[in-house]
Amino acid sequence: MTKKRIQRILFIAILIGLVSIGLNLIWYAFEENLLYSFSPTQVLNNEASAGQTIRLAGMVKEGSLINGTDLLVEFTLTDFLNEVTVQYRGITPDLFGEGQGVVVQGMMQDDIFYANENGLLAKHDENYMPPEVADILMNQ
Amino acid sequence: MISFFGNLALVISLALALVLSIFPVTGYFLNNEWKSLARPLTLLIFIAIAIAYVLLTLAFLNDEFSILYVASNSNTQLPLIYKFTAVWGGHEGSMLLWVLFLSVWSVALAMISLRHDPVTVSLSLSVIGFVLLGIIGFIFFTSNPFDLSPRIIAEGNDLNPLLQDPGMAIHPPMLYLGYVGLAIPFAFSVAILIQGKFQQQQLTWLRPWLSLCWAFLTIGITLGSWWAYYELGWGGWWFWDPVENASFMPWLIATALIHSAAVTESRGSFKSWFILLSIIGFALSLLGTFLVRSGVLVSVHAFASDPSRGLFILVLIGLILGISLLLFALRARVFTSNQTLNLLSKESFLLANNLFLLVASLTILLGTIYPLILDGMGLGKISVGAPYFDLIFLYLMIPLMLIIGLGIHSDWIKSSSSKFRKLIKVTIIAVILPTLIILFLDLDFSIFTLVGYWSFLWILLSTLVWAGQLFFNDKSKAAFRQQLPMIIAHSGLAIFIFGVTCVNNYSQTIEEVVALNSSIEFNEREWFFGDLREVEGPNYLAIEAEVIMTDANGTINFYPQRRIYSNQSSAMTEASIDANLSRDLFVALGDPVNGSSEWGFRFQYRPFIRLIWLGALIMAIGGMISTIMNHRKLRLA
Numbered sequence: 001m002t003k004k005r006i007q008r009i010l011f012i013a014i015l016i017g018l019v020s021i022g023l024n025l026i027w028y029a030f031e032e033n034l035l036y037s038f039s040p041t042q043v044l045n046n047e048a049s050a051g052q053t054i055r056l057a058g059m060v061k062e063g064s065l066i067n068g069t070d071l072l073v074e075f076t077l078t079d080f081l082n083e084v085t086v087q088y089r090g091i092t093p094d095l096f097g098e099g100q101g102v103v104v105q106g107m108m109q110d111d112i113f114y115a116n117e118n119g120l121l122a123k124h125d126e127n128y129m130p131p132e133v134a135d136i137l138m139n140q
Numbered sequence: 141m142i143s144f145f146g147n148l149a150l151v152i153s154l155a156l157a158l159v160l161s162i163f164p165v166t167g168y169f170l171n172n173e174w175k176s177l178a179r180p181l182t183l184l185i186f187i188a189i190a191i192a193y194v195l196l197t198l199a200f201l202n203d204e205f206s207i208l209y210v211a212s213n214s215n216t217q218l219p220l221i222y223k224f225t226a227v228w229g230g231h232e233g234s235m236l237l238w239v240l241f242l243s244v245w246s247v248a249l250a251m252i253s254l255r256h257d258p259v260t261v262s263l264s265l266s267v268i269g270f271v272l273l274g275i276i277g278f279i280f281f282t283s284n285p286f287d288l289s290p291r292i293i294a295e296g297n298d299l300n301p302l303l304q305d306p307g308m309a310i311h312p313p314m315l316y317l318g319y320v321g322l323a324i325p326f327a328f329s330v331a332i333l334i335q336g337k338f339q340q341q342q343l344t345w346l347r348p349w350l351s352l353c354w355a356f357l358t359i360g361i362t363l364g365s366w367w368a369y370y371e372l373g374w375g376g377w378w379f380w381d382p383v384e385n386a387s388f389m390p391w392l393i394a395t396a397l398i399h400s401a402a403v404t405e406s407r408g409s410f411k412s413w414f415i416l417l418s419i420i421g422f423a424l425s426l427l428g429t430f431l432v433r434s435g436v437l438v439s440v441h442a443f444a445s446d447p448s449r450g451l452f453i454l455v456l457i458g459l460i461l462g463i464s465l466l467l468f469a470l471r472a473r474v475f476t477s478n479q480t481l482n483l484l485s486k487e488s489f490l491l492a493n494n495l496f497l498l499v500a501s502l503t504i505l506l507g508t509i510y511p512l513i514l515d516g517m518g519l520g521k522i523s524v525g526a527p528y529f530d531l532i533f534l535y536l537m538i539p540l541m542l543i544i545g546l547g548i549h550s551d552w553i554k555s556s557s558s559k560f561r562k563l564i565k566v567t568i569i570a571v572i573l574p575t576l577i578i579l580f581l582d583l584d585f586s587i588f589t590l591v592g593y594w595s596f597l598w599i600l601l602s603t604l605v606w607a608g609q610l611f612f613n614d615k616s617k618a619a620f621r622q623q624l625p626m627i628i629a630h631s632g633l634a635i636f637i638f639g640v641t642c643v644n645n646y647s648q649t650i651e652e653v654v655a656l657n658s659s660i661e662f663n664e665r666e667w668f669f670g671d672l673r674e675v676e677g678p679n680y681l682a683i684e685a686e687v688i689m690t691d692a693n694g695t696i697n698f699y700p701q702r703r704i705y706s707n708q709s710s711a712m713t714e715a716s717i718d719a720n721l722s723r724d725l726f727v728a729l730g731d732p733v734n735g736s737s738e739w740g741f742r743f744q745y746r747p748f749i750r751l752i753w754l755g756a757l758i759m760a761i762g763g764m765i766s767t768i769m770n771h772r773k774l775r776l777a
Contacts, residue, residue, distance in 0.1 A: 026532055029527075033528035034523075034525075069653065095712075
């Protein structure tokens with residue numbers, strides 16, 4: 001084998017090594033940041049593991065929204081089968097309101113779902129219904 | 141009436157596109173006169189589509205609510221300017237704008253480049269004809285903006301209030317010009333594959349198109365980021381939202397294309413790589429258009445409710461991608477060059493640039509469509525958090541930043557090591573200066589802040605040292621002029637990085653409840669909530685707060701609003717922003733606390749956030765100048 005050939009083989013081996021390390025890191029970061037979405041019914045059935053950040057999707061129940069002091073917002077999230085109480089601290093985004101679909105990112109603790117900072121996601125239009133809820137309505 | 145003539149114009153353009161997609165290609169193989177049909181057909185298609193577009197605009201101006209699309213996106217109360225922009229406010233109209241732009245690009249290509257390279261350009265026009273055929277067919281059969289509404293509607297549904305905004309008025313056209321412009325390198329590449337020969341000189345006429353569409357794409361994305369910043373009221377400038385990703389992926393590929401085109405034109409290598417990249421770029425821009433406008437992103441079920449729409453475009457993307465990749469597989473061997481690649485040559489730095497940009501774009505693709513695929517297969521609903529994109533993108537960009545400086549200072553074929561000697565000083569300054577400043581001023585910092593400053597100075601200095609070297613040597617004045625766009629664009633990138641670093645590390649935000657006639661402290665400034673009143677707009681009612689900010693330099697008044705549009709029940713935040721180059725102050729009004737005179741407010745301080753958009757605009761200006769210069773060079777030649 002010539003010197004050039006050995007060099008070339010070495011180069012390719014290093015390249016393959018680096019690429020596979022890179023791909024592994026990408027996949028790791030990807031899996032670490034996957035967020036699973038659930039409906040209130042699924043959460044109450046304990047389908048989500050406790051103490052894990054998840055997304056909860058549903059409709060804000062009419063008459064349940066309270067803008068408390070100190071920017072504490074509380075509302076009931078429903079999928080028309082079951083309900084979960086959600087607490088959020090902060091200013092609510094546009095297009096968030098009673099009767100609207102919303103996705104909340106946060107964690108379930110002792111029967112209350114605590115939303116993260118900036119964890120209220122209502123960036124759609126007025127007629128938005130999360131697919132989790134639409135699914136349930138369709139199956140009824 | 142309008143509906144009838146609109147449909148007629150669509151049908152005519154559809155028929156013409158069919159002819160365009162068949163005849164010039166057939167003419168090429170039979171070697172007959174059909175080749176010369178490309179130019180007149182392109183013009184006729186443009187006229188037909190333009191008529192359809194003007195008719196739709198007229199329908200909006202006349203409140204023609206018998207047309208379903210107008211009824212669902214406009215309203216008699218809508219201000220005139222937004223009646224023009226509402227034409228592309230929904231899915232159907234924006235697809236029409238898309239084909240209008242594609243035909244504008246194809247006419248420009250026929251007018252300007254046909255004489256430089258008649259065979260390739262007429263084949264390219266034929267390829268564009270095929271794409272037009274697909275998209276016009278898509279519009280006509282599944283998303284027809286001229287469909288009549290099933291019942292009589294007296295009053296329209298109004299344009300989404302988020303879109304009633306000057307920034308939103310120009311953002312989609314710019315973005316679309318860029319998106320659609322990627323059809324030109326794509327059509328060129330397919331034309332090259334059909335012919336089976338690729339001369340590097342052909343890139344001389346193609347490159348101005350490339351830099352122009354890249355510049356539009358850059359401006360479009362920048363406007364979108366700016367709009368999201370002030371209109372959504374969150375004070376962020378990038379969210380890794382699927383909609384944003386959809387525009388960013390083609391941008392990354394277009395950037396890679398610009399750089400690999402430089403190699404192919406100068407050295408004749410990377411030909412098949414260039415072709416492959418332009419196919420990927422256009423596929424991503426089609427995918428992006430589809431993702432943003434079809435409703436798939438909001439919910440995969442919009443797909444299920446109108447399967448024909450999703451299926452049509454997926455089949456179209458599959459067809460376009462399949463045919464071009466098949467051609468590529470058959471022909472790519474023809475373009476291989478036997479040049480060896482030296483590690484320290486400009487070619488290998490540009491190749492590394494391309495690899496990092498491609499990988500970055502593919503990781504974003506993974507994070508964007510994996511949840512859709514999983515949901516589509518019924519395997520659960522997931523989303524990919526922003527930290528994934530932040531992390532991966534950052535790590536991929538750090539080596540790229542390093543490559544930029546090295547690449548600028550390298551030579552084709554093989555660089556002598558003396559070339560890089562100047563960079564040693566640059567490296568020392570770029571690393572030591574910010575580190576010392578941060579330690580000396582005892583600022584809060586993380587390793588990423590430092591990396592940000594290092595990259596900023598490294599790119600800026602290595603670019604400017606190179607520029608100065610060319611400028612102050614009489615022999616290289618011409619080279620300086622030729623490389624001016626590159627110098628401008630890279631300086632813009634450096635400014636952008638500086639802005640991002642500052643915003644990420646020194647931003648401040650608080651959300652507080654403030655009672656009327658009281659004040660709070662934030663960012664060493666005093667904020668007084670002085671007044672609350674109702675304001676009436678053309679099609680909305682607003683509650684407006686007056687907040688008076690006092691600091692060492694005097695006072696500034698802020699008037700944040702919450703608007704309720706006539707056809708909506710929920711309020712829209714209209715933030716009040718005081719901006720200058722070094723900082724933005726941002727006040728948004730939230731909800732009142734139940735049963736009291738206290739209101740929620742969001743106050744934000746964003747240092748140097750304007751530099752993010754300014755840097756991006758400077759990059760776009762570099763692209764524009766490159767287009768103009770290369771085009772002029774071509775005319776003189």
